[in-house]
Amino acid sequence: MATVPYLTLNNGVTIPQLGFGVYLVPQEQTQRVVEEALEAGYRHIDTAAAYGNEAGVGAAIAACGLPRDEIFVTTKLRNGEHGVAAEAFEVSRRALRVDVIDLYLIHWPVPSQGLFVNVWQTLEKIYAAGGVRAIGVSNFLPDHLDTLLAETTVVPAVNQIELHPTFQQGALSAAFRGHGVAVEAYSPLGRGADLNADAVTALAAKHGVSPAQIVLAWHLGVGNIAIPKSTHVDRIRENLAAAQVTLSSGELDLITALDSNARIGADPATAAFTQM
Ligand code: A2P
Secondary structure (H helix, E strand, O other): OOOOOEEEOOOOOEEEOEOEEOOOOOHHHHHHHHHHHHHHOOOEEEOOHHHOOHHHHHHHHHHOOOOHHHOEEEEEEOHHHHHHHHHHHHHHHHHHOOOOEEEEEEOOOOOOOOOHHHHHHHHHHHHHOOOEEEEEEEOOOHHHHHHHHHHOOOOOOEEEEEOEOOEOOHHHHHHHHOOOOEEEEEOOOHHHHHHHOHHHHHHHHHHOOOHHHHHHHHHHHOOOEEOOOOOOHHHHHHHHHHHHOOOOHHHHHHHHOOOOOOOOOOOOOOOOOOOO
């Protein structure tokens, strides 16, 4: 079974650097794919209230037979629930069937709503009460972090952002890392779009591994936490095995050179969708 490195967050909590994401996994498939992921050896599952599949994640955690403390589980607060964060946290905790969530994130800052500082203060209370082992943010930009640093106490443990070879957000990542905030990559494969790049396929051939394994090995090599998703058990296993692929610094640079500002998802400066 693949051995995944752990990173230590700014509060001392450790997180498997490679996790399994369930964005867009239908609720009725979620228990199966999460059980397959846990069986394959993943120990880090990333969901969100907005994905509508926390109950499937919870069912898999309950059914898998692993000790609770061996699984790192992340979920996120919906945009439409910034005004009721404490209640929303309880709904997520019940759906996941856990006493303590490992990492709870503000899913989007929604600056137009003007509530993320209040939300963060609520998360600080949940953290102080022991309901969560670490709190963090997602889709935050440096000015949102500056606001939190100026007006609140706990420094976010992570910022989960869209990050893949063709959209690396290097300046944003550096700004967060400079304050001790770990960078977590969502859509780490560019939703599959980055797998056909020449540098990726050439390194895959050279190492005798798959393009996805090259991209994930790059994430691990440059220090990102990454949460690839797949609903196919062969790919679920293949992605985890990327932890056993090591790229030289020159090879990492070949992937880093693919950066081309190819955002796939929404821009956090303006994203305000309440269905999330
Ligand atoms: P599928 O679920 O059909 O396997 P990301 O994690 O960047 O969002 O990318 C997820 C997308 O990439 C999904 O469409 C998924 O398809 C596909 N994918 C995941 N793992 C692999 C892999 N190892 N090889 C090819 N495509 C993959």
